[in-house]
Structure formats: structure tokens, C-alpha cells
Amino acid sequence: MKKTAQLFFLIFMIILVSCRKEEPPVKEYQEDKGVFICNEGNFMSGNSSLSFFNTNTKEVSNQVFYNANGFPLGDVCQSMKIFGNYGFIVINNSGKIMVINTSTFKHIASISNLPSPRYVEIISSTKAYVSDYSSHYITIIDPSQFTIGGNIPIGATTEAICKSDDFVFVSSWSFGNKIYKIDSRIDKIVDSVEVVIQPNSIVFDKNKKLWVLSDGGFNGLSYGWENAALSRINPEDMSIEAVFTFENKEFSPTRLQISKGGDTLYYLNGGWGLMHPSSGVCQMSISDNSLPQTALIQENGRMFFGLGIHPSNGDIYISDAKDYVKKSVVYRYTPQANLLDSFRVDIGAGYFCFKE
Amino acid sequence: MFAGILFLTNIDLFSQKNDTLITVPVVDIISKKPLKERIVQRIKIDTTLIQNNLNNSLSELLSNHTTLFIKTYGQGSLATASFRGTGASHTSVEWNGININNPMLGQVDFSQLPIIFIDQVEILPGSSSLQNNSGALGGTINISSLPKFDKKLYGMAGFSYGSFNTKQSFAQIGGGNSKWQNRLRFFHETSENNFEYYNNANGLWNYEKQKNASYEKKGVLAETHYQASNNLFSASFWFHESNRNLPPIISFQGMERIEDQKDKDIRASLKWTSFFKNGNSDLNAGLSFGNLNYYLAHQTQFGLYENHRSSSESQSYFLKYKLEFNLRKNLFLRWNSNFDHAKAHYIDHRQNKSFSPKRNTLGSSLALFYTFRESTSFYVLARKEITDNELTPFMPAIGMEINNLFLKRFSFKTNFSSNYHQASLNDMYWEPGGNPDLKPEKAISADAELSYSNRQNSLLFYHISSTFYASLVDDWIVWQPSEFRYWTAQNIQEVFARGIETKAEIKTNFKNFNVLFFANYSFTKTENIETDIQNAKSLGNQLIYIPQNKSNVFVNFVYSGYQLNYTYNFIGKRFTSGNESDERHFLPWYNLHNIGFSKKWIFKHWSPDIELKINNLLNTDYQAILWRAMPKRNYSLTFKINF
Numbered sequence: 001m002k003k004t005a006q007l008f009f010l011i012f013m014i015i016l017v018s019c020r021k022e023e024p025p026v027k028e029y030q031e032d033k034g035v036f037i038c039n040e041g042n043f044m045s046g047n048s049s050l051s052f053f054n055t056n057t058k059e060v061s062n063q064v065f066y067n068a069n070g071f072p073l074g075d076v077c078q079s080m081k082i083f084g085n086y087g088f089i090v091i092n093n094s095g096k097i098m099v100i101n102t103s104t105f106k107h108i109a110s111i112s113n114l115p116s117p118r119y120v121e122i123i124s125s126t127k128a129y130v131s132d133y134s135s136h137y138i139t140i141i142d143p144s145q146f147t148i149g150g151n152i153p154i155g156a157t158t159e160a161i162c163k164s165d166d167f168v169f170v171s172s173w174s175f176g177n178k179i180y181k182i183d184s185r186i187d188k189i190v191d192s193v194e195v196v197i198q199p200n201s202i203v204f205d206k207n208k209k210l211w212v213l214s215d216g217g218f219n220g221l222s223y224g225w226e227n228a229a230l231s232r233i234n235p236e237d238m239s240i241e242a243v244f245t246f247e248n249k250e251f252s253p254t255r256l257q258i259s260k261g262g263d264t265l266y267y268l269n270g271g272w273g274l275m276h277p278s279s280g281v282c283q284m285s286i287s288d289n290s291l292p293q294t295a296l297i298q299e300n301g302r303m304f305f306g307l308g309i310h311p312s313n314g315d316i317y318i319s320d321a322k323d324y325v326k327k328s329v330v331y332r333y334t335p336q337a338n339l340l341d342s343f344r345v346d347i348g349a350g351y352f353c354f355k356e
Numbered sequence: 357m358f359a360g361i362l363f364l365t366n367i368d369l370f371s372q373k374n375d376t377l378i379t380v381p382v383v384d385i386i387s388k389k390p391l392k393e394r395i396v397q398r399i400k401i402d403t404t405l406i407q408n409n410l411n412n413s414l415s416e417l418l419s420n421h422t423t424l425f426i427k428t429y430g431q432g433s434l435a436t437a438s439f440r441g442t443g444a445s446h447t448s449v450e451w452n453g454i455n456i457n458n459p460m461l462g463q464v465d466f467s468q469l470p471i472i473f474i475d476q477v478e479i480l481p482g483s484s485s486l487q488n489n490s491g492a493l494g495g496t497i498n499i500s501s502l503p504k505f506d507k508k509l510y511g512m513a514g515f516s517y518g519s520f521n522t523k524q525s526f527a528q529i530g531g532g533n534s535k536w537q538n539r540l541r542f543f544h545e546t547s548e549n550n551f552e553y554y555n556n557a558n559g560l561w562n563y564e565k566q567k568n569a570s571y572e573k574k575g576v577l578a579e580t581h582y583q584a585s586n587n588l589f590s591a592s593f594w595f596h597e598s599n600r601n602l603p604p605i606i607s608f609q610g611m612e613r614i615e616d617q618k619d620k621d622i623r624a625s626l627k628w629t630s631f632f633k634n635g636n637s638d639l640n641a642g643l644s645f646g647n648l649n650y651y652l653a654h655q656t657q658f659g660l661y662e663n664h665r666s667s668s669e670s671q672s673y674f675l676k677y678k679l680e681f682n683l684r685k686n687l688f689l690r691w692n693s694n695f696d697h698a699k700a701h702y703i704d705h706r707q708n709k710s711f712s713p714k715r716n717t718l719g720s721s722l723a724l725f726y727t728f729r730e731s732t733s734f735y736v737l738a739r740k741e742i743t744d745n746e747l748t749p750f751m752p753a754i755g756m757e758i759n760n761l762f763l764k765r766f767s768f769k770t771n772f773s774s775n776y777h778q779a780s781l782n783d784m785y786w787e788p789g790g791n792p793d794l795k796p797e798k799a800i801s802a803d804a805e806l807s808y809s810n811r812q813n814s815l816l817f818y819h820i821s822s823t824f825y826a827s828l829v830d831d832w833i834v835w836q837p838s839e840f841r842y843w844t845a846q847n848i849q850e851v852f853a854r855g856i857e858t859k860a861e862i863k864t865n866f867k868n869f870n871v872l873f874f875a876n877y878s879f880t881k882t883e884n885i886e887t888d889i890q891n892a893k894s895l896g897n898q899l900i901y902i903p904q905n906k907s908n909v910f911v912n913f914v915y916s917g918y919q920l921n922y923t924y925n926f927i928g929k930r931f932t933s934g935n936e937s938d939e940r941h942f943l944p945w946y947n948l949h950n951i952g953f954s955k956k957w958i959f960k961h962w963s964p965d966i967e968l969k970i971n972n973l974l975n976t977d978y979q980a981i982l983w984r985a986m987p988k989r990n991y992s993l994t995f996k997i998n999f
Contacts, residue, residue, distance in 0.1 A: 045605075045982060045983075046606075046607050046982055047940075049940065071556055071607075072557055074607035074609070075608065075983075093608075094607050094609055094610060095654075110558065112610065113611050115655070115656045134661045135656035136658060218788065221707075325934040
């Protein structure tokens with residue numbers, strides 16, 4: 001029995017030993033130009049992250065936020081906007097915006113207490129608008145003080161947000177089919193127009209016309225399922241000037257972007273691996289009379305999820321999210337669709353934010 | 357790493373029944389085991405462990421005392437099992453003979469199965485589960501009630517108060533005579549569950565209180581048993597209800613969010629067992645109804661914004677017949693047949709849409725056990741099923757056991773099987789994305805166990821066993837993004853799971869001093885097999901949230917009404933996404949230590965006891981699931997009276 005007791009004691013001693021986890025090392029980064037990539041991660045998993053691609057050295061750094069700060073971004077990194085030295089990273093399902101220094105990636109502030117933020121548009125040094133998926137208003141924040149200043153009732157959820165002089169245009173995507181025009185001097189809606197359901201992205205062209213991409217919902221969505229459409233709107237009187245309807249109802253186009261010159265539109269067509277000649281990155285001139293029949297960069301079995309156009313050289317950035325479990329791959333193409341390179345980022349890379 | 361000390365309780369040698377005082381009957385362990393109990397792996401959880409976890413759920417019992425890995429979101433929250441490297445729907449739970457897995461989700465929430473309602477827990481891992489039914493690619497857990505025909509009147513009432521304002525009350529009363537016995541059990545638990553934790557996920561680096569995690573659960577179990585001239589009739593009825601708030605992950609800093617889940621379950625089982633000259637038969641009819649309501653809303657400046665409001669109702673009906681027959685002294689036959697009907701109704705109230713899937717399954721299996729020279733036994737089993745007019749491929753199993761090897765102390769058993777698991781109703785009929793063309797998931801499994809026991813000795817008993825297993829699961833169902841902008845269920849993953857389970861138990865008893873020592877260790881390597889464009893296969897990543905290493909130890913000392921026990925739990929590193937190489941996509945290993953101390957007084961007609969438990973003794977900060985808060989050191993005090 002004595003031996004047994006000794007054995008017990010020994011086992012106790014072994015298993016009582018436990019040690020602490022160590023904090024990750026903090027890395028410093030240079031002030032080069034580059035591209036931030038928002039990796040959404042998996043909904044409810046809190047595994048979103050930020051990657052940075054240095055366009056000078058062609059180096060890619062993953063988990064730059066965590067590595068600089070020792071804590072995670074949160075759940076679903078939706079989008080990012082740069083204003084001065086500040087990067088406003090929208091963490092949709094954590095109800096907050098994380099503000100970082102875009103050179104050091106150091107966390108500066110958290111703008112919290114938001115319902116379900118999606119995108120930020122900077123109006124001035126003291127005012128920015130935040131769209132929201134789970135409320136019927138735009139939240140006004142102060143991008144210098146990092147505080148919430150108020151809200152603008154919309155009456156619907158809000159998504160894409162785009163400024164043109166004193167006016168801000170907002171799309172309502174979730175359970176929505178409208179584009180709202182807000183006068184940013186008085187923070188009030190002044191006009192709106194109905195488009196095909198679920199307008200997910202909007203851009204201005206060089207003629208100051210507003211382009212709206214509606215995905216039309218999907219089969220089984222109670223809100224409806226329509227053919228997707230690209231619409232051109234005159235922002236002055238909010239009249240619809242042109243509607244380009246996607247002929248295949250299965251198409252679910254997203255991520256409308258525009259070239260630096262404001263004359264060429266880009267978007268992702270097909271959606272999630274649909275094998276079709278026009279699945280992939282589509283390119284369309286603002287003067288074209290119809291939608292392109294074939295994609296500029298074919299999806300080809302990949303799962304295109306994010307799209308960005310470099311604002312100065314026009315390079316096309318596409319992410320392949322694969323199965324949303326594995327790491328995404330970012331492909332860089334020239335504006336002529338020649339592949340430059342590709343690199344791995346993190347789970348669910350969906351949004352590109354260019355640091356100039 | 358501490359070395360492989362590992363164990364469990366294969367043989368219920370030390371009968372402990374309802375009190376913690378141990379009597380030691382001298383039993384011959386191996387050779388007297390009836391033929392039908394041999395070869396197949398059946399792990400019975402020691403009654404001491406069941407008694408010791410009386411105010412816990414099956415989640416804690418399995419997590420702390422078996423090789424099963426329980427993925428838990430914390431006290432009162434969803435807890436699912438991963439057994440031998442498989443998924444949550446691959447572990448089935450049968451209560452008094454009826455399957456209680458939710459037919460929509462395919463899985464069981466182990467946090468909703470209170471131990472107070474369970475007298476016996478038996479685990480049939482891997483191939484052995486085919487003895488019961490098909491589909492349990494990981495294994496089956498049988499939980500059951502045991503009638504007490506020797507008692508006239510007995511009962512128990514208890515109350516427990518613990519940290520985070522956790523209150524439990526539980527009671528049972530039973531009685532009757534040697535022919536007819538009735539029993540009623542009751543359970544109620546509420547908790548604010550507002551524990552303090554260190555938040556390292558939002559940059560504030562401070563201690564916060566867990567929010568929106570309170571819960572309430574309650575249940576009633578009523579049963580009646582009647583025995584008359586070689587017949588035993590049993591009827592049991594179980595009602596369970598729980599309301600829980602679901603806390604956000606700890607990086608959440610948004611406006612208040614309201615998320616909750618309400619569950620209601622009703623289960624009933626009728627069983628008629630008939631014993632005859634060379635065998636017995638079981639006729640079992642049962643039902644299991646489930647109702648789950650889920651709600652999610654965001655607080656906004658203009659009131660609540662409702663994101664999701666849904667209810668799922670399911671109804672399962674079961675009819676089973678089992679015939680066990682000794683054809684000869686060394687030849688045993690078991691014939692199982694079952695008809696199951698499941699239907700469900702899901703309503704998304706916000707989107708105003710619904711779907712109502714249903715399924716019928718007819719199955720039958722025949723097993724023959726044969727033994728020669730008392731030490732070597734074999735079985736062959738064949739099973740066939742029809743699900744919704746589709747024939748499931750043939751499911752065979754074979755096994756062998758050799759006893760009395762090397763000084764009569766070792767025994768060896770091995771099992772092989774091919775098993776199929778039907779997709780859950782959600783996998784097939786969820787809108788959008790359910791795939792009615794899904795094939796059943798297919799597993800080919802093998803295991804081999806070597807065990808060692810000492811000879812009979814009333815002072816010291818020990819038993820050590822080690823099992824190696826391997827399973828190849830094909831057509832594993834995964835939800836994938838589809839071309840239609842929503843996710844769809846597809847039979848696309850192939851998984852190779854293999855590992856080692858080692859168990860040990862030591863029991864000593866001298867001069868009223870009893871010591872129990874149980875330990876388990878499991879090594880689980882479970883990887884998806886990736887196929888490249890040239891169709892070449894390679895092993896991919898360890899499946900997420902399944903630790904390669906898991907271990908636990910339980911030590912119990914009893915002396916003169918005093919009891920001291922210690923539970924140790926080690927959970928190894930787990931990957932949180934399918935990217936093994938990435939430094940951020942894993943959770944580190946952690947250790948948990950729990951201790952309990954109790955004193956029991958025994959009077960003529962009643963015996964009160966009081967117990968203090970300290971969980972997470974070393975105040976460890978840990979996460980079982982990424983960015984989900986877990987409580988630090990916490991306490992509970994339980995008063996109980998038995999009569």
C-alpha cells in the first residue's frame with residue numbers, strides 16, 4: 001500500500017503542474033504602400049483577421065492586427081476605410097469598428113455599441129457614416145474623436161455607401177430595394193429610388209452617375225427572387241436612366257467596382273463557383289449598351305468572393321475563398337487580365353482596402 | 357506530457373448502488389461473462405461516478421470520465437460529442453432503448469441530459485454500436501433506468517447552491533413491492549451564470565462578467581415496472597424543458613443583443629421483456645418529441661431589430677423487437693428489428709417560410725455468437741435497412757475475443773464493421789441548401805483491444821486496457837458554399853480517423869478504507885483526405901475541435917462516511933479551422949482540476965449528506981471554444997437526504 005500511495009503522490013505531482021500561455025511577439029511594420037485584406041472568418045467563430053500586402057516588396061503579412069496588438073479583431077471583418085493615418089476596420093458581428101494606425105497596425109480606439117455595422121464612408125474630419133445590417137438607421141461617428149454622434153433614420157437596413165460632394169447615397173440590401181439620398185449637411189434623407197431587390201454595391205462614374213448592382217435575392221429567399229440587374233441612376237433627380245438585367249436568374253453579381261478613370265465597371269458574376277462563361281470578374285465600359293457575355297477573368301472552379309481595383313494602377317485584386325474553411329488565395333491581375341501573382345491570406349478574404 | 361496512464365471501468369466489480377460505502381463481492385471476472393456480453397466493447401460507467409455527478413449533466417460525466425471528447429460552450433450551453441474522431445451526429449444516444457438524437461440536427465445536446473435521471477450509462481464504441489443500431493459511426497451511449505424490486509419505499513431530496521447563483525433542487529421517490537415498482541424523479545436548475553473571466557479579446561484587458569448566459573432547466577421522469585412470471589413490463593416518461601440565453605463571443609462590443617433558445621422534450625418508452633427457457637425477447641415502443649425555439653434580436657436606437665425567430669418541432673416514433681436465444685450452450689443468436697418514423701416541422705417566423713420533412717426507416721439485423729474452449733469467442737452480424745424506400749447497403753460486423761491469455765490475465769478482442777449513417781433531416785431538406793440526394797455516410801471500422809486484469813483479490817483489483825481503432829468514413833456530409841449563393845449539404849469529405857484509447861482502473865478496499873482510481877487517455881488522429889486534380893490522395897488536416905490528446909483521472913477516497921475525490925482533465929491542442937499551419941487557428945491545451953469533499957451520516961431510516969465541490973481549482977483561464985468565456989474557480993454546496 002505504501003508503494004501505491006507513493007505512486008498516487010507522484011501522479012498528482014505530475015498532473016498538478018500546469019503552465020501559462022505566452023503572448024505573441026509584437027511585430028513592427030514599415031510605412032509602405034499596400035493593400036489591407038479583410039478576412040471575414042467564419043460567422044460566430046470570431047476568427048476574422050487582417051492581412052497586409054506590401055505592393056513595393058510584394059510581401060504578404062497575415063494576422064497583422066493580432067500580431068501588433070495581441071488580441072483579435074472580432075467576429076466577421078466586413079470592410080475597412082482609410083482616413084489619414086487611421087484605418088477604420090468594421091467588425092460586423094462584434095458591433096464595433098476597430099481603429100488602427102495604418103503604418104504600425106496598432107489599435108488606437110474601438111468604436112463600439114453599434115448594432116451590426118457594414119461599411120464606413122468618411123464625410124469630413126468630424127463626420128463619418130456607418131451603414132448597418134440590423135437597424136433602420138445610419139450611425140454618425142466622429143472619425144477624429146472615435147465617438148458616436150447620432151443617427152439618421154432610414155426606415156430600412158443599409159449596406160453600400162458612397163459620397164458625391166454634399167450628398168451620400170446608401171443602398172438597402174437586406175430586405176431592401178432602395179437607394180437613399182442623404183444630404184450630409186443636414187444628415188437627412190432628401191430622396192430615394194426603388195431598384196431591383198438587394199442592391200449590394202454602388203459606385204460613381206466619371207460623369208457623376210450612380211451605378212447600382214442588385215443581386216436579386218436567391219431561390220428560397222422569402223423577400224423574393226428576381227433577375228439581378230445593374231442600374232444607372234442620375235443622382236440629381238434620382239431617376240433611373242438605364243437598367244441592364246442579367247438574363248440568367250441564377251446569376252448573383254456582387255462587388256461592383258470602378259476603374260481609376262471612372263469609365264470601366266468591374267463586378268463578380270455568377271457567384272460561388274457557377275460554371276458559366278460569364279462567371280468571374282466581368283468588365284464593362286460605362287458606355288456599353290449591354291452586359292458582358294464573357295468574364296474578363298473566368299472563375300474556373302474557384303470561389304471568387306472579394307474584388308478590388310487598385311485606385312492608381314488599376315490592378316485587379318480577386319480573392320478565392322475556397323470553401324470558407326481553408327485559407328483564401330488572392331490573385332493579382334493587370335487591368336489587361338494578365339496574372340501578376342497570387343498569395344495566401346486568411347479565411348474568407350472578402351474586402352480590399354488600398355493604402356496609398 | 358505525463359505518460360500514458362489511462363483507463364476506465366469495464367467491469368462493475370465493486371457494486372456501490374446508492375451509497376458511497378463499498379462492499380466487495382468476489383466475482384469471477386472473465387469466464388463467467390455470458391456469451392452475449394463478450395467480444396463487443398461495452399464500457400459501463402462506474403456507479404460511483406454516476407453518484408458523484410448526480411447534479412451534473414451527461415456532458416460533464418462523459419467529458420470528465422471517458423475518452424469521448426465533449427465540445428462544450430460552457431455550463432448549461434450546447435455540448436456535443438466527438439467519439440473516436442467523428443462528428444457530433446455520429447454519436448447516438450439511446451434512452452431505455454429509444455434513440456433521442458434530434459432527427460433534424462442528427463445530434464444530441466448532452467447538457468440537457470441530467471444524471472439524476474440516469475441509473476446506468478453504457479458506451480458501445482465504433483463497430484460495437486452496430487449491435488444496437490446503425491449509424492453510430494463514433495459509438496452509441498445507452499442511458500437507462502434500473503428498477504429496484506427490492507425496495508418498499510425509498511427517496512431522496514437534495515438542494516445545491518453554487519457560484520454564479522446556480523441553484524439546483526432535485527428529488528426522487530420510489531417504491532412498491534417485488535412485483536410492481538414505481539418511481540418519480542424531479543429536477544430543476546437555474547443559474548445567472550454571470551461568472552467573471554479575463555477578456556483578452558477586445559483590447560481592454562480586464563475582468564468582465566459573462567452576459568446573457570443565464571439559464572433554467574427542469575424535468576420530470578416517471579416510470580413504472582411490473583414483473584410477473586418471466587415477464588417484465590416497463591413504462592417511462594420523460595419531460596424536459598430548458599430556457600437559455602446564449603452569450604455572444606467575448607470580442608463582442610456591439611449594442612446589446614438578445615439571443616435565446618427554448619427547448620422542450622417529451623420522451624416515452626414502453627418495454628416488454630419476456631424471459632423463456634433459453635433466451636429472452638424485448639418489445640419496445642417509444643416516442644421522442646422535441647421542440648426548439650431560437651430567437652436573435654439586436655437592440656437599436658429605435659427598439660429591437662429582430663434578426664431571427666424560428667421554431668423546429670420534431671416527432672420520432674420507434675418500434676423495436678429483439679430476440680436473444682441460446683441455440684446451444686456455446687451458440688447464441690440475437691435478432692433485432694426496428695421501424696422508426698421521424699417527422700419535423702421548421703418555421704422561420706421572420707421570413708415566414710417553413711418546411712416539413714419526414715422519414716421512415718425499417719431495419720433488421722442478425723448476430724450469431726459462438727464460443728469454443730470457453731476462452732475463444734466469435735460473432736458475425738449482418739444488418740440491412742430501408743430508409744424511405746432506399747435500400748442502405750449491407751452492414752456486416754465480425755468480432756473475436758480470446759480470454760485467459762498469458763497467465764490468464766490478458767484478454768484480446770477485435771471488431772470489424774461497415775456502417776452507414778443517414779443524413780439528418782436538415783442536411784436533406786433544409787431550405788435553402790438541403791440536399792435530398794445525399795447518400796448515407798459510410799464507415800469501415802476496425803478496433804482491437806488488449807486488456808489486463810489481476811486475479812481475484814479482495815484488497816486490490818486493477819484492470820488496464822488499450823484499444824487501437826481505425827475508421828475510414830467516406831461521403832462525410834459537409835455544408836459547402838454553392839453556386840446559388842447559399843450553402844448546400846454535400847457528400848464530399850473523406851476522413852481517416854484512428855487512435856488509441858487507454859483505460860485503467862484500480863480499486864482497493866481494506867478496513868473500511870476505499871480507494872478508486874480511474875484514468876483515461878485517448879490519442880485521436882482524425883484527418884480529412886484531400887484529393888488533388890490528378891486524383892491523388894493525401895492526408896489533410898486534423899478535423900477542427902477534436903484534440904489529438906485527451907486525458908482524465910478520477911481518484912476517490914472513502915473512509916467512514918467521508919469521501920474525498922479529485923477529477924483531473926486534460927484537453928490537448930485543438931485546431932479551430934482547417935489551417936493547421938497557421939499559428940492563430942488553434943486553441944492551446946489546458947488542465948482542469950476539480951475536487952469534492954463530502955460527509956455522509958447514516959441513521960436507521962435516513963441518511964443525510966453534505967458535499968462541497970470546487971471546480972477549476974487552480975483558477976485556470978481557458979477557452980474550450982475560440983473566444984468563448986469559461987468560468988474560473990467556482991464552488992457548489994449540496995445537501996442531500998436519502999431514505
